[in-house]
Amino acid sequence: MNNNVQAYSLLTDFDIDLFKAGKHFRLYEKLGAHLIEVDGVKGVYFAVWAPSARSVSVVGDFNYWIQGDHQLNVRWDSSGIWEGFIPGIDKGTTYKYKIQSNNEGLITEKSDPFALYCEHPPHTASVVWDLDYKWKDKKWMDTRKDHNGLDKPYSVYEVHLGSWKRNAEGNFLTYLEFAEDLVNYVKETGFTHIEFMPIMEFPYDPSWGYQLVGYFAPTSRFGKPQDFMVLVDKLHQAGIGVILDWVPSHFPEDAHGLGFFDGSNLFEHPDRRKGYHPDWKSLVFNYGRNEVRSFLISNAIFWLQNYHVDGLRVDAVASMLYLDYSREDGEWEPNIYGGRENLDTISFLKDFNEAVYSNFEGVQTIAEESTSFPMVSRPTFVGGLGFGMKWMMGWMHDTLEYFKKDTVYRKYHQNELTFSMTYTFSENFMLPLSHDEVVYGKKSIAGRMPGDEWQKFANLRLLYGYMFTHPGTKLLFMGSEFGQSSEWNFDGSLDWHLLQYNYHEGIKKTITDLNALYKTQPALHEKQFSPETFEWINYSDHQNAVMSYIRKGHSPEDNLIVICNFTQVTRENYRIGLYKKGELIAVFNSDAEIYGGSGVENTTKLKVEASPYDGREYSIELTLPPLSVTVYKFK
Incomplete structure (x- = not known):
């Protein structure tokens, strides 16, 4: 045992069993470099997985990067984990693992796979650090399911x-x-x-x-x-x-x-x-x-x-x-x-x-x-x-x-x-x-x-x-x-x-x-992954390069009518079929002047007529601005 490294472990037998089974999902709490106190002495517990190693030393600015001065101890349980407590090391210490392999005595010098902080590239050492921080986002964390749902x-x-x-x-x-x-x-x-x-x-x-x-x-x-x-x-x-x-x-x-x-x-x-x-x-x-x-x-x-x-x-x-x-x-x-x-x-x-x-x-x-x-x-x-x-x-x-x-x-x-x-x-x-x-x-x-x-x-x-x-x-x-x-x-x-x-x-x-x-x-968004959210009005008017469709939420009152004109020709008196009578209002027009568009829009009331079209009982004539998406809603 190395006198500069004390035998110590954060790992339990259960940790090792989970690790070997591929089921330890909080391994960062046990491996890596951890600022702890042992018997009233502050220092750092190191643990690294290196099953093919003959020896593992922690080298860093605290020991002039000398191999062997702080050699970790291999666990007895064939997990391949090397560990130990080094007293006197503090937050901000730079370090690496110097590993002598069983493979023909090859020596590697590695950053810590579980390091919480690293030197600024091109420097490559790990830095002893902690994750202490007082979060102020409780409101978000308590309600984030309302922001991140598939219907949001x-x-x-x-x-x-x-x-x-x-x-x-x-x-x-x-x-x-x-x-x-x-x-x-x-x-x-x-x-x-x-x-x-x-x-x-x-x-x-x-x-x-x-x-x-x-x-x-x-x-x-x-x-x-x-x-x-x-x-x-x-x-x-x-x-x-x-x-x-x-x-x-x-x-x-x-x-x-x-x-x-x-x-x-x-x-x-x-x-x-x-x-x-x-x-x-x-x-x-x-x-x-x-x-x-x-x-x-x-x-x-x-x-x-x-x-x-x-x-x-x-x-x-x-x-x-x-x-x-x-x-x-x-x-x-x-x-x-x-x-x-x-x-x-x-x-x-x-x-x-x-x-x-x-x-x-x-x-x-x-x-x-x-x-x-x-x-x-x-x-x-x-x-x-x-x-x-x-x-x-x-x-x-x-x-x-x-x-x-x-x-x-x-x-x-x-x-x-x-x-x-x-x-x-x-x-x-x-x-x-x-x-x-x-x-x-x-x-x-x-x-x-x-x-x-x-x-x-x-x-x-x-x-x-x-x-x-x-x-x-x-x-x-x-x-x-x-x-x-x-x-x-x-x-x-x-x-x-x-x-x-x-x-x-x-x-x-x-x-x-x-x-x-x-x-x-x-x-x-309410049904954005469901076929119920979408219905074509007309997808086959390739001659005019126009497509129209309906987007739907839970309530029919929320339905949107979308028309895309993929050419620079303004289409006047363009008729589309609809599913009920009423009056449409525009809720978006990509050709609006505020966006840099030409400002073409419908200037009269948009009344749906009882005139069959596109396989529907009702229809309306609209002006389609050039190269535009227009979105309408029933008033």
Whole structure:
């Protein structure tokens, strides 16, 4: 036994049993570095999983990074956990684990997988820290189920903190500065939720955060862990939910990270056909190893528990589900039934979702899953994966393909828009216009729109109006809400100066009003995942490139009539069929002058006539503004 390390344990036999069974979902309470007091002496208890180690030393600024001075003790129970109490160490101490492996005496020097705080990259040490913080969001936490339900408006603003806004010197803002500027902006524009691209510690800025090393530590680029708590707290106090991007799909090979942790394939699958991701040149977790499942699910629970997060958007689910994802023949091995599905992943994702939903009320998990894998957002007890929602990648692709076409050709492609309604209700879909759509030469969302300047912005307003009246929840990447002209650059700031121009300010007003419409009109959210919410009026008028439909809530009084005109031709005396007599009032017109539109509107009373049309007993003639979405309601 090392004299500088006292034998001590936070782990019980039950903890070890749960860990080995893949069912310990609060592992962060036991592993990592914990500030405690033993026999009246303050210090830090360290515990790390390294079953292939011959010895594990804690090295840091407190012992001049010398291996062997503070050597941990291996547990007797074959768990592979090394632990011990080091007196005199305080909060703020930097440290790593120096691991001598049984594998030919190989020595690795690793950051703590459970570190609560990390040095600012490119430095790679872990920092002893605590999670002490006095939350002020009780009102939100007590009622968040009323904000996060599947029958509630769910409009997400996707943010990359490093490039949302920079200071005058071009440097990052801090979490505390975001807690003022960003919170006020999201509240002003009316989004119900914000989604942060990964804020867990990562070494390489061009990865946008998707190559994680510190799974339990908010990145120190913007401040301390408690500073991030302030940001979440302020968002909650403003009535805004918080979603984090979570990346259980892969991790980088950086020397201080999880890869080859104790000289063996500990976290990653030992078979490179399952343990290496060719697209991202990163390592893939071994989902069949129980201890790894405990690590990952504990990580999900950690953010929900300790940072009051309201949802997790799980990245790259498709890459996890398929053994042949981005692999050629001969580069993958079928499962025991001869199929391409990764059975370990399926089991893991079900366990993850069950753990989240059974431990927290009023939260959501969202899958970024780009294939037709069935029942992603269906409960596990009926055979689904158990997610609350799934990104509707098909809608995103087809819609952007349609909108980039010159209006003269759109009549030949209306099926690209109407096709989504054939499968919209097969999952609980979220409509995403995400960061992936505004990089790598794809142009910004505004930059894809055809025509002259007026038409580009009219098309953009039309796109957003169509998106917000289509069934499903919404996600919009930062900058798209004011018509960012250029592609997203992770290494700079959004082009905020554009808001001095009327067209860009008009897009921001459009999004603000669409968010308000989504929140205040029950027909747009109450049944957003049910076929009962949607009824076509006419989807076949491709000659005029016009679509019309009804959105429904619980009460027929809340019904909305939506008409989309996908060309720049003003359609006068355009008739649509309706289901009853009455008078219509306009509740939204994307062509309004306040948005930068031409201001075409119906100037007379909109009386529904007893004149059959579109297979209905009643109908009305309307003026359809150019490149517009108009929304009406019975008076």
